[in-house]
Amino acid sequence: MRRMGINMKLLLSKLYKNNKNQTIIFIGVSILNLVIVGVFSKLMIEIDRIKEETERISRDGDLMMYFTMLIVVSVMIILFSLWIIQIVSQTIFNSRKEFNIQLRLSGITRKKLSALYIRESLQYQLIVIPIGVVLMEAVYYGMSRVLDISSHWIGPANLLIAVGLHLGAVILCLMLTLNRITRFDPLEEMRSPYKAEKIRVLTKMDVITGIAGGVLILSALLPDTGTPLVSFLPLVGAFLIFDLVLVSLQYLLRNFAMKFKIRALNLGQRNLLGYYKKISPIFSTLIVGVMVSMGLMGMFETMRGIARDTVEQNIYFQHLIVHSDVKEYWSQAEYEELVQETDPQARIAYGINMEMTDEDDIKNTIYAIDEDYLIHGEKMQLTDGTDPSPKLNDPDFNGIYLPDYFISDKEIGQPYRLRINSNEVEFVIAGRFIANGSRGRYGFVSKSYLQSLIGNDMVNALYIEEAGPELIDLLSNHDNVISCYSVSKADIANNSYDNAINGVEIFELSAFMVILISVLMLVHFYLTAAGANVFDITRLRAMGVGIGVLKKAYIFQAISIVTQSFLFGALLAYSFIKIGVSMSLDFIDVPVRLVFPVAVLLAVYIMTAAIGSVVVYLSVRKGFGSDLVKYLTVSE
Amino acid sequence: MKQIGITAKNLIYTVQEGGQSRHILNGIDCSIKQGVLTTLSGPSGSGKTTFMYALAGLIESVRGDVSYDNLSIYALKPSQRDEFRLNNINFIYQHLNLFGFMNVEENIKLNYILKNEKAGSDVEKKIDHYLEIMNMGNIRKKEIRSLSGGEKQRIAIIRAFVSGAKYIFADEPTGNLDKKNSLLFMSCLKDIMKESDATVVLVTHDNKILDYGDQQLIIEDGQLLK
Numbered sequence: 131m132r133r134m135g136i137n138m139k140l141l142l143s144k145l146y147k148n149n150k151n152q153t154i155i156f157i158g159v160s161i162l163n164l165v166i167v168g169v170f171s172k173l174m175i176e177i178d179r180i181k182e183e184t185e186r187i188s189r190d191g192d193l194m195m196y197f198t199m200l201i202v203v204s205v206m207i208i209l210f211s212l213w214i215i216q217i218v219s220q221t222i223f224n225s226r227k228e229f230n231i232q233l234r235l236s237g238i239t240r241k242k243l244s245a246l247y248i249r250e251s252l253q254y255q256l257i258v259i260p261i262g263v264v265l266m267e268a269v270y271y272g273m274s275r276v277l278d279i280s281s282h283w284i285g286p287a288n289l290l291i292a293v294g295l296h297l298g299a300v301i302l303c304l305m306l307t308l309n310r311i312t313r314f315d316p317l318e319e320m321r322s323p324y325k326a327e328k329i330r331v332l333t334k335m336d337v338i339t340g341i342a343g344g345v346l347i348l349s350a351l352l353p354d355t356g357t358p359l360v361s362f363l364p365l366v367g368a369f370l371i372f373d374l375v376l377v378s379l380q381y382l383l384r385n386f387a388m389k390f391k392i393r394a395l396n397l398g399q400r401n402l403l404g405y406y407k408k409i410s411p412i413f414s415t416l417i418v419g420v421m422v423s424m425g426l427m428g429m430f431e432t433m434r435g436i437a438r439d440t441v442e443q444n445i446y447f448q449h450l451i452v453h454s455d456v457k458e459y460w461s462q463a464e465y466e467e468l469v470q471e472t473d474p475q476a477r478i479a480y481g482i483n484m485e486m487t488d489e490d491d492i493k494n495t496i497y498a499i500d501e502d503y504l505i506h507g508e509k510m511q512l513t514d515g516t517d518p519s520p521k522l523n524d525p526d527f528n529g530i531y532l533p534d535y536f537i538s539d540k541e542i543g544q545p546y547r548l549r550i551n552s553n554e555v556e557f558v559i560a561g562r563f564i565a566n567g568s569r570g571r572y573g574f575v576s577k578s579y580l581q582s583l584i585g586n587d588m589v590n591a592l593y594i595e596e597a598g599p600e601l602i603d604l605l606s607n608h609d610n611v612i613s614c615y616s617v618s619k620a621d622i623a624n625n626s627y628d629n630a631i632n633g634v635e636i637f638e639l640s641a642f643m644v645i646l647i648s649v650l651m652l653v654h655f656y657l658t659a660a661g662a663n664v665f666d667i668t669r670l671r672a673m674g675v676g677i678g679v680l681k682k683a684y685i686f687q688a689i690s691i692v693t694q695s696f697l698f699g700a701l702l703a704y705s706f707i708k709i710g711v712s713m714s715l716d717f718i719d720v721p722v723r724l725v726f727p728v729a730v731l732l733a734v735y736i737m738t739a740a741i742g743s744v745v746v747y748l749s750v751r752k753g754f755g756s757d758l759v760k761y762l763t764v765s766e
Numbered sequence: 767m768k769q770i771g772i773t774a775k776n777l778i779y780t781v782q783e784g785g786q787s788r789h790i791l792n793g794i795d796c797s798i799k800q801g802v803l804t805t806l807s808g809p810s811g812s813g814k815t816t817f818m819y820a821l822a823g824l825i826e827s828v829r830g831d832v833s834y835d836n837l838s839i840y841a842l843k844p845s846q847r848d849e850f851r852l853n854n855i856n857f858i859y860q861h862l863n864l865f866g867f868m869n870v871e872e873n874i875k876l877n878y879i880l881k882n883e884k885a886g887s888d889v890e891k892k893i894d895h896y897l898e899i900m901n902m903g904n905i906r907k908k909e910i911r912s913l914s915g916g917e918k919q920r921i922a923i924i925r926a927f928v929s930g931a932k933y934i935f936a937d938e939p940t941g942n943l944d945k946k947n948s949l950l951f952m953s954c955l956k957d958i959m960k961e962s963d964a965t966v967v968l969v970t971h972d973n974k975i976l977d978y979g980d981q982q983l984i985i986e987d988g989q990l991l992k
Contacts, residue, residue, distance in 0.1 A: 328909060329869055391882035400879075404867015665862055672824055674852025675880055676845055756826040759819045762859060763937065 152222050155654045157254050159218050160300065162647060164262030166211040167299070168292035169270045170204040172284045176274075177201055203426065207644060210418060214647050216303040217411045221658050223247060223308065230312075244308040251304055252297075259293055266292065330406035332377050340374025343367040350705075362709060368702050376413060377406070379694060394682035395690075397675075401666070402687050405659065412655055413695050415648035416738070420699025423642050424731050425706030431725035432711050439720040441623040444509040447593040448619045451605050452483045455613035459588035469597075472604055476597035479506035481577055483591040486548035486555065488571065494548060495572040496530075497591070498580035506595035510574065513539070513562045518574070521560065525578035529560025532573045537562055546573075555583060642734075649738055652691070653745045660749040667753030668761035677754050684750055688742035696735045700726075771800030771933065771965040777820055777830035779813075779988075790816045791828065792988035798981065801963045803956070805979030807970055813988040814969050815937055821967060822855055822935050823847050834933070852880060856931035860938040863922035864910045870921055871906035877929035889928060896924045900954050916947035920954055927958050936968040940975055952978045 177200050223230070233243055267284055274282045284292070346367025349360070380403050387395035402409060453460075462480045469476050479502035486494050497503070501519035504510055512518055513534050521527045530546050537559060546557045557575060581587050592605060606616045656663075667680050707724055753761070779791040790813045798804050798821070808814045820828045823839040832839050834854065839847060856877070857863075864873045874893055878885045885893075897903065900920045905913070913921065919939055926934045936955075940948035952975060959966060968979070976982055984991040 328911065329867060388879075388882065393880065393882055396879065396882070400872070401867050404865070666865060666867075669857075669859075669862070669865075670880070671848070672822070672851070672857055673877070673880065674848045674850070674855065676848045678845075758824050759816065762819065762824075762857075763815055 151657045152654070153254065155650060155657065156218055156222060156251070157257055159214055159647065159650060159654075160251075160254060160258040160296075161262045161265065162643070162650075163211045163215050163299070164258060164292065164296040165266045165269055166643065167208055167296045168262070168266035168284060168289065169273065170208050171292055171295065172270055172288050173273065174201050174204045175288070176281065177204070203422070206422065210415070210422075210644055211647060212299050212303060214415060214651060215300060216307055217415075217651065218654055219247075219251065219304050220307045221408070221654060223312075224658075240312045243312050244305070247308055248301060248304050251300060255297060255300070259296075262296070263289060263293070328404070328407055330377055330380070330403050332374065332381075336374045336377060339370045343370030343372070343374070346370065365702065365705055365709065368698075368705070372414075372417075372698075373410075375698070376410075376694065377403075380406070383690065393675075394679050395686050397670070397679070397683040398687035398690060401683070402690065408655060408659065409691060412648065412651050412691055413698075415651050416645070416692065416695030417699040417702065419645035419648040420696055420731070420734075421702040421706055422644050423734075424700060424703035424727055425710065427727045427730060428703060428707040428725050429710040431727065432707055432722065435723055435725055436711070436718055436720060438623045439723075440718075441619070443720050445619055445622060446506055446508060446595050447479070448596065449592075449594040449602055450615075450617050450622075451592045451594065451602070452615040453590045453611050453613075454483075454615055455611075456590070457610050457612060459586065459590070460610065461587040462589045463587075465589065465592065468604070468608075469601060473598045473601040476601055477506055477595040478597065479503045479593040479595075480589040481507070481591045481593065482580055482589055484550065484580075486550045488549075489547055492571055495569070496548070496580075497572065497574050498577040499574055500577045503574075503593060507593040511564045513564060516561070518561070518563075522574065522576050523578070524576055525582055527560075527576040527579050528556075528558055530557035530573045530575050531561050531563050532559060533565035533569070534562040535565055536571060645734060645738065648695075649741055652688070652738075652742050656688070656742075656746045656749040660752075663750045664753040665761055667750055668758050671753070671758055672762055681747065681754065684746045685743045688746040689739050692735065692739045692742050696731070696738070700731060703731075769800045770797045771834065772798040772821055772967075773831075773833050774798075774817075774821060775831040775833075777817070777828060777832070779816060779820060779825060779828045789988050791820060793830075794985070794988070794990050796983060796990055798965060798967060800965050802980035803959060803966045803968060803978060804981040804983060805968050805970055805976050806983045806985060807976055808985040808991075810971070812986045814971075814985045817985055818935050818937060818967055818969050822857070822933075823851060852877070854931055855933045855935065856926040856929045858919070858922045858926055858934065858936040858939045860941040863925075864913075864918055866910050868910070869906070870908045870910065870913070873910065873921060874906075874925045874928055876925060877931070885928075892928055893924065896927065896958060899957050900924065916943055916950065919943060919947070919951050923951070923955055923958060927962055927964060932964055934964050934966045936966060938969055938971070940970065940972060945974075948972065948975065 177197055230243065233246075234240075238246075266289075270284050271282050274280075344367065346363045349367070350364040380399055384396060384399035384403070386392075387399060465478075465480060469478060479499070481500070481503055482496075482498035484496045484498065486496050488494050499507065500523050503522070504519055510518060510531075512531065518531060521529060532546070539562065542559050542561060544559050546559050548555050548557065557573075563574070577589070594602065594605075602616075606614055663684065667684075670680060671677065704724070704726060707726065711718075711722065711724070774794055774796050777791045777794040778789065780787050780789050782788075792813075794817060806814045806818060816825065819825055821832055823832065823842075826844075828840065831841075834850075837850075839850060842850060864870075865876070868876070871893075872879065875885045875889070878889070893906075897905070900923075902917065902920065905917075910918065919942075922939070926936075940951050943951060955966070956978060968975070970976065
């Protein structure tokens with residue numbers, strides 16, 4: 131047993147020396163995995179905490195859905211990273227065919243071979259863990275600052291859990307992979323050097339799953355059922371139809387190349403079909419990467435646009451001025467007198483803005499208004515469709531209208547108690563209004579009723595739909611005013627745009643990590659396939675195929691993989707945006723303009739295609755040297 | 767009397783080993799007859815494989831001249847030489863003759879694929895005929911990985927002869943086969959050669975194979991003995 135241990139050590143060092151590139155990629159992917167597992171699991175915990183806090187305060191269903199979505203995205207990114215580790219491990223094993231055969235022939239059992247690979251991978255973790263932990267803390271620190279999360283570091287307990295999860299995942303992925311791929315017959319493998327290559331043809335299963343996928347995609351044409359999961363069916367369909375479309379596309383491109391005598395494309399496509407089994411995971415990872423990153427980015431941009439358009443459409447005032455502290459409270463008549471003297475044409479609604487505390491000890495902003503607010507202030511639409519104006523003008527109306535995300539229909543008619551300066555005020559929930567964005571806990575009451583409750587006819591909020599700058603200046607800087615809050619509609623619109631989906635830039639950026647991993651996969655594939663590709667190239671060169679054609683064939687192939695993945699991914703991202711927006715926002719009363727990040731998509735596409743082309747060229751350039759014979763005479 | 771197909775004049779190929787020059791080919795002159803099987807033999811390291819690839823125009827830094835029907839191949843530009851090989855030369859190697867990313871039929875028709883040409887009905891008939899001679903039945907759509915070593919080598923023969931190449935170079939094509947399959951390979955090769963006017967140059971160190979040669983060349987220390 132001890133002797134075996136020494137041999138393993140020797141073998142491991144030889145393996146490292148012979149596979150430096152692959153080892154570096156494995157270590158790189160492992161570090162990335164550790165960072166992703168650590169950062170996103172911590173983010174999930176934090177988002178869950180924020181979600182609970184927000185749920186307690188505003189009960190905003192849209193926000194809950196949004197937070198849940200961020201958690202789902204985090205889980206997706208973690209799973210994706212694990213999937214890549216599994217693929218990379220599998221490729222490393224397959225690329226050491228000779229070594230595996232020789233070990234099995236020399237009497238090493240399947241279990242010992244698996245143990246060797248697991249030991250090798252654990253040995254690399256000695257490098258991975260320290261680098262990963264440092265990077266993890268750095269990335270999380272940055273993210274927590276941007277996301278405005280109170281804890282800026284991943285604590286020791288979370289770190290240990292993350293490292294444990296990472297190690298567990300790596301070992302589990304390896305065991306699952308090795309359990310399957312170590313079951314080979316070494317003699318059979320020796321006889322068939324072409325075993326890894328299998329020309330991909332369309333199978334009955336492809337057609338069946340493709341038809342099922344097509345049906346699910348067509349379900350998008352059905353009327354909206356309102357069930358969020360049903361909205362995802364077309365996306366599931368797209369994944370089912372994946373192989374049918376991609377394999378057919380490869381044959382279509384090959385036939386196109388044959389018809390138009392494009393030799394390089396023809397060769398590249400044939401090669402791609404032969405190595406499809408190995409290339410398929412690159413297609414998948416790139417497609418998912420593009421879908422998630424572009425989908426999230428487009429979805430958040432669309433939601434920001436909706437927030438801004440909602441403000442544009444539903445807010446009528448151009449300026450809001452709130453006199454939060456004054457020397458002497460003024461009545462509406464006093465304000466109107468000042469307005470009449472300065473700008474008789476001005477159109478203004480007057481109200482009271484007040485902060486009160488509810489039974490949960492949470493701050494509520496109360497807007498005491500009348501029907502003028504519905505003309506000059508903002509659109510207010512009740513969920514039952516009735517007009518609130520008569521009640522808001524009624525001095526005896528003790529009702530309060532609350533946002534639809536905060537209460538349910540069942541709560542209408544129940545008391546709503548608030549406190550101001552230790553005085554309790556009791557309102558009755560009169561109805562739900564459709565909220566324009568999430569503003570925490572707030573409500574509308576009758577201005578005259580509140581004035582009667584507080585025992586004077588003061589107002590302190592002016593909703594100015596139209597007024598000259600002189601009046602606005604006067605109202606903002608009047609001698610009577612001690613403290614004033616003034617904001618323009620444009621500022622509100624811009625703030626709504628910026629804050630609609632606050633802090634998600636990090637998630638958009640994180641989604642790029644998925645693309646980065648996919649690019650690593652592409653690099654890894656070409657590095658591991660380099661040997662076989664060089665053999666193919668030298669044999670084709672001997673047959674008279676020019677270097678130019680061969681260079682183009684391999685570069686076309688890399689570009690073809692990237693282009694197809696981006697096209698497919700972009701289509702899925704578009705669906706993702708559409709579904710994501712409708713799922714995250716229950717009620718949208720502005721026309722939705724889906725924003726697709728075309729420029730970013732193009733930039734990432736060009737970058738990925740360029741990396742793919744350079745890597746493929748570098749990986750096969752040995753085949754373009756003058757010493758062809760060296761490769762032609764080499765034995766299997 | 768067969769005409770001369772390939773002529774080599776004063777072929778010299780030198781490599782640097784341990785700071786010293788070593789002549790792999792040391793001034794070889796020879797003429798290879800057209801339409802016959804020429805075997806090239808010699809001890810390991812004698813230069814036979816290098817000589818064969820030099821004849822095929824694949825060794826850039828070789829000195830001297832190789833001409834095919836008075837066309838000096840090393841005087842051509844690299845792209846012209848590629849074109850010449852694509853239209854006139856084919857190879858059979860000891861290993862990895864076939865491309866795993868294509869099926870049997872595509873491997874056989876590889877030259878047509880590479881030239882962007884459609885194989886005509888005469889080619890199709892020829893393939894069926896050769897498959898029959900080789901006793902291989904209907905395996906056109908089979909994957910390369912499902913073939914035995916002997917079958918792969920026979921498919922390589924079919925590919926070489928179907929390609930329309932006038933010159934076929936075979937580098938130890940039986941080196942990886944057992945005795946039975948080696949003899950089967952040679953008999954198939956001879957059978958097909960009867961129906962073709964292709965010139966075949968075959969490198970071997972197996973004495974039994976030498977007997978199949980119509981013209982036999984022996985090389986030692988980079989020089990032709992016979």
